[in-house]
Every structure is written in C-alpha cells, then in structure tokens.
Amino acid sequence: MKTLCILLRKELLLFRANKFIPILALLYPCVVILVIPLVTTMDVRHIDVSVVCRDNSRLSRDIISDLAASEYFSVTTAADYEAAMEKIEDGTADVILEIPADFQKHLESGAYEMPGISANGVNGTKGALGGRYVAAAVMGSVAKSLGTTIPERVTVTYLYNPELEYRDYMIPALMIMLLIMICGFLPSLNLVQEKETGTIEQMNVTPVKTVTFVLSKMVPFWIIGLLIMAAAMLLAATVYGLVPRGSLASIFIGATLFIFVMSGIGIIIANFSAKLSQSMFLMLFIVLIFVLISGLLTPISSMPSWARYATYALPPRYFVEIMRCVYLKATSIGELWSQFAALAGFAIALNVVAAMTYRKQA
Amino acid sequence: MRKSFIAFMRKEVIHILRDPRTLLIALLIPIVEMLLFGFAISMDVNEVELMAAAPRMTPAIESEMSRLAHNPSVSFKGFIPTSEVEDRLRSGCALAVVVFDADYDANGLSQVVVDGSDPVVAQTAAGYVSGILNGGDGGRMPGVTILYNPRLRSTYNFVPGIMGLIFILICAMLTSVSIVREKETGTMEVLLVSPIRPVMIVIAKMIPYFLLACADLALILLLAATALDVPLSGSMSALILVSMVYIILSLALGLFISTITRTQMEALLISGMMLIIPVVMLSGMMFPIENMPLPLQYLSSVVPARWYIPAMREIMIEGLGFSHILPELGILTAMAVFLVIVAIKRFKTRLE
Numbered sequence: 032m033k034t035l036c037i038l039l040r041k042e043l044l045l046f047r048a049n050k051f052i053p054i055l056a057l058l059y060p061c062v063v064i065l066v067i068p069l070v071t072t073m074d075v076r077h078i079d080v081s082v083v084c085r086d087n088s089r090l091s092r093d094i095i096s097d098l099a100a101s102e103y104f105s106v107t108t109a110a111d112y113e114a115a116m117e118k119i120e121d122g123t124a125d126v127i128l129e130i131p132a133d134f135q136k137h138l139e140s141g142a143y144e145m146p147g148i149s150a151n152g153v154n155g156t157k158g159a160l161g162g163r164y165v166a167a168a169v170m171g172s173v174a175k176s177l178g179t180t181i182p183e184r185v186t187v188t189y190l191y192n193p194e195l196e197y198r199d200y201m202i203p204a205l206m207i208m209l210l211i212m213i214c215g216f217l218p219s220l221n222l223v224q225e226k227e228t229g230t231i232e233q234m235n236v237t238p239v240k241t242v243t244f245v246l247s248k249m250v251p252f253w254i255i256g257l258l259i260m261a262a263a264m265l266l267a268a269t270v271y272g273l274v275p276r277g278s279l280a281s282i283f284i285g286a287t288l289f290i291f292v293m294s295g296i297g298i299i300i301a302n303f304s305a306k307l308s309q310s311m312f313l314m315l316f317i318v319l320i321f322v323l324i325s326g327l328l329t330p331i332s333s334m335p336s337w338a339r340y341a342t343y344a345l346p347p348r349y350f351v352e353i354m355r356c357v358y359l360k361a362t363s364i365g366e367l368w369s370q371f372a373a374l375a376g377f378a379i380a381l382n383v384v385a386a387m388t389y390r391k392q393a
Numbered sequence: 394m395r396k397s398f399i400a401f402m403r404k405e406v407i408h409i410l411r412d413p414r415t416l417l418i419a420l421l422i423p424i425v426e427m428l429l430f431g432f433a434i435s436m437d438v439n440e441v442e443l444m445a446a447a448p449r450m451t452p453a454i455e456s457e458m459s460r461l462a463h464n465p466s467v468s469f470k471g472f473i474p475t476s477e478v479e480d481r482l483r484s485g486c487a488l489a490v491v492v493f494d495a496d497y498d499a500n501g502l503s504q505v506v507v508d509g510s511d512p513v514v515a516q517t518a519a520g521y522v523s524g525i526l527n528g529g530d531g532g533r534m535p536g537v538t539i540l541y542n543p544r545l546r547s548t549y550n551f552v553p554g555i556m557g558l559i560f561i562l563i564c565a566m567l568t569s570v571s572i573v574r575e576k577e578t579g580t581m582e583v584l585l586v587s588p589i590r591p592v593m594i595v596i597a598k599m600i601p602y603f604l605l606a607c608a609d610l611a612l613i614l615l616l617a618a619t620a621l622d623v624p625l626s627g628s629m630s631a632l633i634l635v636s637m638v639y640i641i642l643s644l645a646l647g648l649f650i651s652t653i654t655r656t657q658m659e660a661l662l663i664s665g666m667m668l669i670i671p672v673v674m675l676s677g678m679m680f681p682i683e684n685m686p687l688p689l690q691y692l693s694s695v696v697p698a699r700w701y702i703p704a705m706r707e708i709m710i711e712g713l714g715f716s717h718i719l720p721e722l723g724i725l726t727a728m729a730v731f732l733v734i735v736a737i738k739r740f741k742t743r744l745e
Contacts, residue, residue: 051659055667063670070674072684120713122703157681163520186502187519189509190482197512208670216666220658227657305414308570311661312418315562318669319426324433328679330514332440332488338433356485359510366484 034239038247046251052217060209060259064202064266071201078161080104081115081124088135094146094172098128103164119151126150126161128169138173191359202273203354204327206263207289207347211321214256214290216314219297222248223310226301245386249294256290257283277357281364285353288374292346295381302388321347346377397589402597405571409601416605419567423559423609424616427552431621434551438517440468444486446475447493454493457526461491466521482508489518491526552623553705554678556613557698560606560636561643561672562665567602568647569664570657572740577657591740595733599644606640617709626712632705635718638725639701645732646697652739672698700724 046053080098084091099106107124109115118124129147131137137144146169150162192199225231234244260283267273275282296317304310322328324338325347331339342348349370356362364371409416445458450472462469470487478490485508494502505522509515575581584594610633617623625632647664654660673679675689676698682690693699704721707713715722 051656051662055662059667066689067670067674069689070680070685072680077683120711121717122707160516187505187507187523189507189512189515189519190479192509192512192515195509195512195515200511212666212669216662220661224658306412307657307661308415308566309412309418311566311665312415312422312563315566315665316418316422316426319558319562320429322669322673323430328673329434329436330438330511332442332514333435333437334433335435338429341433352485355510356483360483360508362483362485 035243035247035250038239038243039250042247042251056213056217056255056259059213060263061266063205063209064263065270067205068198068202068271071205072197076103078104078126078157078164079118079124080106080126080128080165081109081118082106083109083112083115083127083129085132086130086134088133090135090138090173090176091130093176094128094130094169097172097175098165098168101168104168119149124151125157126165128165135176138177198271199273199359200355202267202271203358204351206260206267207327207350207354208322209259209263210256210286210289210293211318211347213259214252214293215297215318216311217255217297218248218252218294219301219304219310219314220307221252222298222301223304223307226305227307241389242386245298245389248298249382252294252297253287253290256293257286260286273358275358276361277363281357281367282354284364285350285357285371285374288371288378289346289350291378292374292381295378295385298385299381299388302385302390321345326351343373346374349373349377397587398593398597401589401593402600405598406601408571409605419563419605420609420612423563424612426559427555427613427616428620430555431552431617434555436513438466438514438521440466441518441521442470442486442488443467443522444470444473444478444481444490445493446473446478446490447497448475448495451498453498457493457497461522461525464525467525478506482506488514489522491522550706550710551678552617552621553702553709554676556636556705557639557676557702558672558678559613560609560640560701561646561698562668563609564602564606564640564643565647565650565664565668566661567605568598568644569650569654569660571598571602572648572651573654573657573660576655592737595648595737595740598648599641602644603637603640606644607637610636610640623709624712625709627708628714631715631718631722632708635701635704635708635722635725638722638729639697642697642725642729642732645729645736648736649732649739652736671696675699676702678702697725697728700728 082095082098084095095106095108098104107118109118109124109127112127112129115124115127115129119127127147127149129149131144131146134144134146148162148165148169150158150165152158189195222231225234264275264282297314300310300313300317304313324334325331325342325345327347331342331348334342353367353370353374356367443461445454445461447454458469458472461467473481473490475492478492481487481490487508489505489507492504492506494500494504497503503526505519505526507515507519572581575584614625614632618625650660650664654663675682675685675693675696677693678698682693682699685693700721704718704725707717
C-alpha cells in the first residue's frame with residue numbers, strides 16, 4: 032500500500048511536469064460536451080425540393096406555396112425532369128416533385144394520377160424521410176383543397192423523449208466517447224513512454240510487485256475518468272438542462288466499471304507494444320471499433336445479424352445501453368442487471384489479463 | 394542534389410522497414426476496419442421490435458396481430474396486458490407497443506406507443522407500424538422513388554465516409570512522429586548540419602508513406618468494388634486523383650503536427666486522439682452539415698474530410714465525373730499545398 036502511494040506520487044509529479052496532457056484532459060471534455068451536441072442532430076430539415084409542375088391550376092400553385100411556407104422545405108422549380116435531375120446531381124436538390132398535367136382536373140373527376148416523388152438516396156435517412164415528408168405535405172394540400180381530411184385511426188405517442196430531441200439521446204453517448212479516448216489512449220501511452228525512455232528497466236529491478244506497478248499506472252486515469260464524467264454531467268445539466276432521470280449511483284457504478292475496462296485494455300496494448308506509434312495504432316484500431324459499432328453513433332438494431340451478435344463482445348455496448356436508459360428512461364439497476372454484470376465481467380477479465388501479461392523481464 | 398535526395402529517402406524507407414509491426418498495422422487497419430464498418434454501420438431501421446396490448450382480446454384484434462406478426466418489417470414479441478406497456482418499453486423489451494382501443498371492434502382505433510429515446514429510429518418505426526395498421530398500402534399516398542441507392546443500403550453512404558476517416562488518421566499518425574522522433578533521439582542536429590534543403594527533407598519523408606497509403610487505397614477500392622458492392626460508377630481517374638490529393642494533404646498535416654510538437658507522445662495524441670472528433674463529427678460522415686448551426690458550418694470547412702467525403706460520394710455512388718468535383722478538388726489541393734508549405738516553413742525556422 033505504501034509503495035503504491037509513493038508510485039502514485041511519482042505519477043502525479045510526472046503529470047504535473049507535463050504541460051500538454053493536463054491541458055488536454057481539461058479542455059478536450061469541455062469542447063466535446065459544449066460543441067459536439069450542436070452537431071449531432073439527425074433531424075431531416077432543410078430539404079431542397081425541385082418542383083416540375085405540368086399542371087397550371089390553383090391546386091398545384093397551392094401545393095407549391097404550402098411547401099414553400101413550411102420550414103422543412105425550400106422550393107425551386109425546374110422546367111422538366113432532366114433539369115431537376117441536374118439539380119440533384121450537383122447537390123442543389125434532394126427531392127423531385129413532379130405534378131402531372133391536368134392534376135386538379137383529373138383529381139376532381141376521381142380518376143387521377145399521383146404526383147411523382149423521387150428522392151436522392153445517397154444519404155439514406157434523408158432520402159427516405161425527406162420523400163415521405165414531401166408526400167405527406169402534398170396529401171395535406173390535396174385534402175385541404177378537397178375539403179376532406181383523412182381520418183386518423185392510429186395515433187402515435189412518443190415516450191421518454193416526447194420532443195424527439197436527438198441531442199438528449201447523444202449527450203450520454205458523447206460522455207462515453209470521452210471515457211473511451213481519455214482512459215484508453217493515455218494509460219497505454221504513459222506505460223509505453225516509460226519503455227521508450229528506458230525508465231521502466233529501473234522500475235523492473237526494484238522489488239515493487241507487478242500488480243502494484245500496474246495499479247500505479249491505472250489509478251490516476253481512474254480518477255481522471257471519474258472527474259471527467261462528473262464534469263461532463265455538470266456541463267450537460269447547466270448548458271443543455273439534461274439531467275439523468277434515473278439514479279446517479281447507477282451511472283457512477285457503470286462509469287467506474289467502464290473506466291476499469293478501458294484502462295485494462297490500455298495496459299494490455301502497452302504490454303504488447305515496444306513503441307509509442309505501435310500502441311497508438313493498436314489503440315486507434317480498438318477506439319474506432321468502439322466508437323463506430325457499439326451502438327454509440329448508429330443503432331445496433333440496424334446492423335446485420337452477425338454484427339449484432341459481435342457487438343456483445345464490445346464492452347461499450349453495455350455502458351451505452353446503461354447510460355441512455357438511466358438518463359432518459361430512469362431504468363433501475365435491477366432492470367439493467369445483465370448489462371452491469373457483463374461490464375463487471377469484462378472489467379475483471381481484462382484487468383487480470385493486463386496484470387498477467389506485464390513482464391518484468393524483457 | 395538528386396543523389397542526396399534519394400539517399401535521404403532510402404534512410405526513411407529503412408526507418409519504416411525497421412519497424413515491421415507498425416508497417417503491418419498501418420496496412421491492415423484500413424482493410425479490416427473498412428470491411429467491418431462497411432458491412433456493419435447502418436442507419437436503416439430493419440425490424441421494429443413490436444408488442445401488442447389490449448384491455449381484452451377479440452377476434453378482430455387477433456387477426457390484426459397476426460397481420461402485424463407476418464409483416465417483414467416487424468419482429469413481433471407477443472401480447473401483453475395494458476398495465477405492462479411502460480415496463481416493457483423501459484426495460485427495452487420492445488421498441489413500440491400497439492395499444493388497441495377497448496372498443497376496437499366497433500371503432501377500429503389504436504394507439505402506437507413508441508420508445509422515443511432515439512428520435513430517428515422512433516419516427517421510422519412509428520411510420521412503419523401506423524402504415525401497416527392503416528391498411529398496408531399506406532392509403533392513398535404518392536409513392537416515393539429512391540434514386541441512386543434504391544435499396545437504401547447505407548453501406549454506400551458510409552464507404553466514402555470511412556475512407557475519409559481512415560486515410561486522414563493513419564496518414565497523419567504515420568508522419569506526425571517522423572520529425573519529432575528525430576528531435577527526441579537527437580538525430581535532428583545531424584540533419585540540420587547536412588547540406589540537404591528542408592524542402593527535400595520534407596518531401597523525402599512523405600514519399601515512402603505516400604506509397605504505403607496508395608497501397609491501402611488500392612486495397613480499399615478493391616474491397617469496395619468486390620466485397621461491399623459499391624457501384625464505383627464514376628470516373629476512376631477522378632477518384633484516384635482526389636484520393637491522392639487527400640493522402641498528400643493528410644501526410645502534410647502529420648508533418649505539420651510533427652513540427653509544432655516537442656514529443657512523440659504529443660504528436661500522436663494530436664494526430665490520433667484529437668483528430669478523431671472533428672473528422673467524425675464535422676465532416677458530414679455521420680451528421681449532415683446543413684443541420685449544424687452556422688458558425689459550426691464555417692468551422693467544418695477547415696476539416697479536409699468535409700470536402701473529400703462528398704466528392705467521393707459523388708464519384709462512387711452518383712457516378713459523376715471530374716466536372717462535378719472540381720470545387721472540392723480545388724479546395725483539397727489548396728489545403729494540401731498550404732500544409733506542405735507551412736510544414737517546410739516551420740521546419741526552416743528550426744534550422745536557424
């Protein structure tokens with residue numbers, strides 16, 4: 032215990048002597064929590080509609096002016112379909128709306144042709160939702176002019192995030208992203224740095240136990256990780272008014288387990304790297320996988336089934352579920368026990384491996 | 394002059410070859426991640442995990458439930474009493490629950506209760522389910538034709554994004570240590586007294602990594618065309634040219650980072666860890682740029698990937714040629730030239 036305290040003091044001195052890392056650990060979380068939530072909106076707004084109108088009637092003019100009045104669309108007109116396609120190609124239009132000739136006349140006689148809607152599918156979400164929004168807006172205008180409304184048999188209620196604010200969904204995930212980066216990259220670089228400068232040999236000839244030494248490399252980052260978590264939650268509460276609906280305890284238990292997992296991975300990678308660049312590349316490999324396919328940015332349910340099963344091997348998957356459930360749905364620890372158990376299992380296994388793969392002899 | 398340049402380049406090649414593990418990792422990461430992300434990342438809502446609830450069971454509800462259960466876009470999880478609706482949604486057993494009205498047989502009313510945590514998934518799911526309940530064909534609504542990406546496979550959409558992400562990170566990390574390492578090990582002084590000019594040093598440091606990155610580019614394009622079925626219908630020469638400019642830009646960015654840092658650790662943290670966030674978040678890879686607040690839209694224009702990714706989308710997916718990507722190509726070229734010049738300038742000041 033006493034040796035551990037002395038080693039921790041050494042780490043603290045090194046941390047303070049380094050000008051770059053303290054600034055990084057302080058500024059990085061602030062910038063991420065303050066700026067990135069403004070970026071992460073998936074709302075499909077600003078849909079550029081190019082209208083090809085072959086029907087010079089009051090109804091068609093109503094459709095176009097209703098579209099233009101909506102905050103979702105900005106409307107331009109094109110002479111024909113080819114001209115509209117050109118707009119899609121150079122990116123100035125997302126959706127083409129084609130109103131067929133004599134649309135109003137045929138509509139009133141009952142035998143009518145539906146307007147054609149084509150959406151640019153390169154961005155799948157925007158194409159599909161944008162096309163559907165235009166279709167709904169056109170039908171709204173038609174219903175208004177016919178004087179009939181389509182009766183609603185089915186009503187939709189959104190629970191937990193009734194304003195459908197994407198930001199509230201992403202901020203808990205951004206906190207996890209911070210922990211992945213800070214608690215993964217830093218411990219691993221810290222240990223490999225000692226290897227490169229050769230000071231690790233001096234450590235190895237001392238009677239300090241492997242476990243104590245490895246602990247001294249991890250504990251500082253556990254503390255930093257928890258501080259970052261607390262700071263990020265505070266920022267989210269003051270700036271965005273987002274506070275967890277569930278218990279703080281379950282968030283911090285989850286965060287602690289997840290920080291153990293990340294620092295364990297960092298040490299394992301350091302144990303297998305001789306150079307800083309090697310450890311950095313390996314860590315990057317893992318961080319990208321964690322960030323991109325653990326459900327943090329894109330839903331796991333959208334993945335093909337083999338990838339869905341593979342995500343069970345990714346520790347952040349469980350923490351992402353815990354954070355979002357506790358933040359938005361006030362889910363209790365009891366309901367999330369399997370996620371907590373999985374995270375704890377990973378934490379123990381990875382740290383045992385980290386301590387075992389550390390070799391005193393080169 | 395030429396001889397010393399070649400000798401210097403040889404020195405860099407030896408540096409790279411002496412560390413075969415980093416070389417191997419740098420070659421393998423792009424390929425493995427491309428395959429993994431190309432197949433796995435998707436924003437589509439495939440199946441809605443759905444449950445049904447009603448105060449009491451009637452034949453009409455039963456037939457409606459079997460219709461829901463047989464729909465391919467629904468994964469039906471069973472019937473629950475109305476008191477359990479919230480519990481099931483909170484614990485994540487279901488994404489949505491259809492609650493049939495007590496008088497469903499008479500009035501046909503129903504309510505779809507959706508877990509709104511993820512607004513995009515929630516809205517899409519609500520659209521699917523209310524579409525089915527409304528009578529399958531969605532009533533009298535105009536059909537929407539999807540151009541270019543008819544099956545709405547978002548793989549298409551993500552392949553250019555992943556390329557933009559991987560190239561800039563790997564290239565910048567590779568070169569970011571190359572000058573700072575010389576400073577750390579003390580060989581910088583030897584370089585400074587040698588007669589070779591800084592321009593030559595910077596270019597000689599870039600060429601071997603450029604070749605390495607081009608090998609990665611070739612492998613990734615091969616994978617995109619064969620394994621991932623990306624159409625690659627546009628101009629191949631435009632695709633290769635814009636990618637090469639982007640690679641040079643990324644290598645120059647790494648060298649620039651190398652000239653402003655004091656240790657390898659700092660250089661790697663900047664080129665690896667700090668770059669990830671702007672490249673993922675501000676490039677339009679995941680989040681559309683036009684949705685961002687205006688100041689951030691301006692900020693995004695200094696992120697090189699923000700220009701590379703749309704250019705690649707236009708070539709790879711929309712099948713367009715040179716003339717459509719000229720603005721992006723111009724901006725990327727200007728950025729690359731600027732970074733190379735700054736890296737050389739910064740290198741020179743160190744000489745004096």
